[in-house]
Amino acid sequence: MSAFVALLGRDIRLAFRAGGGAMLALAFFIVMAALIPLGIGPDLKLLAKVAGGVVWSAALLAALLSLDRLFQADYEDGSLDLIALSPLPLEAASFAKIAAHWLTTGLPLTVVSPLLGLLYGLPPAAYPALVLSLLIGTPAISAIGAVGASLTLPVRRGGLILPLLVLPLVTPALIFGAGAISAALNGLSNGAFGLLCAFSFVAVIVSPFITAFAVRPNLAG
Amino acid sequence: MLPISQLDVANLASIRGERVLFRDLSFSALAGRPLCIEGANGAGKTTLLRILAGFLSPSAGTIRLRMKDGGGTADADLRGPYIGFIGHREALKSQLTARENLAFYAALYRAAGDLDAALAWAGLARVADLPAQYLSAGQKKRVGLARLRLCARPLWLLDEPLAALDHAGKALVTAMIAEHCAGGGIAIVATHEGLDLDCAQLRLGLA
Numbered sequence: 373m374s375a376f377v378a379l380l381g382r383d384i385r386l387a388f389r390a391g392g393g394a395m396l397a398l399a400f401f402i403v404m405a406a407l408i409p410l411g412i413g414p415d416l417k418l419l420a421k422v423a424g425g426v427v428w429s430a431a432l433l434a435a436l437l438s439l440d441r442l443f444q445a446d447y448e449d450g451s452l453d454l455i456a457l458s459p460l461p462l463e464a465a466s467f468a469k470i471a472a473h474w475l476t477t478g479l480p481l482t483v484v485s486p487l488l489g490l491l492y493g494l495p496p497a498a499y500p501a502l503v504l505s506l507l508i509g510t511p512a513i514s515a516i517g518a519v520g521a522s523l524t525l526p527v528r529r530g531g532l533i534l535p536l537l538v539l540p541l542v543t544p545a546l547i548f549g550a551g552a553i554s555a556a557l558n559g560l561s562n563g564a565f566g567l568l569c570a571f572s573f574v575a576v577i578v579s580p581f582i583t584a585f586a587v588r589p590n591l592a593g
Numbered sequence: 594m595l596p597i598s599q600l601d602v603a604n605l606a607s608i609r610g611e612r613v614l615f616r617d618l619s620f621s622a623l624a625g626r627p628l629c630i631e632g633a634n635g636a637g638k639t640t641l642l643r644i645l646a647g648f649l650s651p652s653a654g655t656i657r658l659r660m661k662d663g664g665g666t667a668d669a670d671l672r673g674p675y676i677g678f679i680g681h682r683e684a685l686k687s688q689l690t691a692r693e694n695l696a697f698y699a700a701l702y703r704a705a706g707d708l709d710a711a712l713a714w715a716g717l718a719r720v721a722d723l724p725a726q727y728l729s730a731g732q733k734k735r736v737g738l739a740r741l742r743l744c745a746r747p748l749w750l751l752d753e754p755l756a757a758l759d760h761a762g763k764a765l766v767t768a769m770i771a772e773h774c775a776g777g778g779i780a781i782v783a784t785h786e787g788l789d790l791d792c793a794q795l796r797l798g799l800a
Contacts, residue, residue: 379701386689450684454701458701591648592643
């Protein structure tokens with residue numbers, strides 16, 4: 373088993389153990405997206421119209437819940453020192469952690485999203501756009517979130533600063549993701565999917581390097 | 594035999610904020626003989642070890658790792674792959690069992706050794722499948738020792754390896770350092786308890 377897979381596997385395992393963030397993020401996503409129809413009332417036309425934006429906003433906030441622990445936990449218990457001395461470059465370690473975060477939050481959110489589509493009376497034609505936009509866009513949230521998590525590493529209660537730092541940076545994903553859904557709703561095609569792909573791709577490629585760069589000075593401890 | 598022969602430190606200084614922890618620190622740690630770093634609390638033992646490990650840049654000075662084949666490196670990134678580190682934090686995940694923690698580090702460090710043998714050596718066979726949060730401070734330390742042994746790095750940097758251990762545990766650490774050095778390894782040990790071994794001494798905090 374390679375070092376990369378070892379770190380990926382450990383982080384996935386931790387996310388599903390007691391105190392891990394995977395189930396919490398999923399529950400938060402479902403509860404938040406389910407609350408809004410209750411507030412708006414049974415106007416199916418309006419609900420279908422806001423579905424994309426609401427589901428995407430809920431996904432963003434849910435993914436942020438566990439992000440502040442992405443490096444913090446390893447930093448506090450000294451594991452980060454040992455990861456830094458391992459044969460795995462810090463860039464690859466960052467990528468493993470981003471991948472583990474996505475597999476335990478972004479992917480489960482994507483899988484349950486059709487269920488939420490039902491709550492909003494989404495027409496069948498919009499479901500592929502809903503699922504596909506989350507599938508493509510949520511890796512960008514994990515990747516950009518990792519940059520934020522590494523920058524707030526030495527900050528006590530960094531979990532409070534993290535959303536302020538990360539949310540503005542991931543707005544393109546929200547705009548393109550929700551845009552793709554509303555385009556599908558109206559039977560149109562706009563460039564939102566292409567832009568979402570591009571944004572996500574660049575975020576996932578670049579983030580591990582920035583993250584590693586920001587983590588390194590914090591080893592000084 | 595291990596590939597490294599000695600670690601040379603020349604004119605090392607660490608200034609944190611306005612405080613000079615140490616300056617003009619020069620010493621060599623030789624393969625085969627442990628180096629004991631002594632000093633009062635706050636003298637800079639942990640800082641020195643973290644500088645040697647490459648986590649922290651020194652304010653001045655050079656650290657050169659010399660190889661048996663005559664080569665060497667002063668680059669902290671190239672030193673990393675030789676280092677086995679025990680810090681004052683245990684680096685264990687409390688939700689994972691002792692065995693899972695150890696298996697993770699073995700895979701991360703591409704160590705080929707036998708996991709069960711390492712656990713048994715550290716006296717952890719009975720608690721190997723307990724989550725680490727139920728282990729005592731000494732048992733957690735022993736998991737760290739098992740990791741150090743399993744990962745088989747030639748240059749050991751140990752920060753207070755005796756802390757929290759019982760008599761048998763301290764004997765285990767002493768024996769393992771002696772064995773490591775006898776096999777051609779370097780061990781640099783920060784401790785205020787003193788090692789029951791023939792070792793070179795370095796005192797911090799007199800300047």
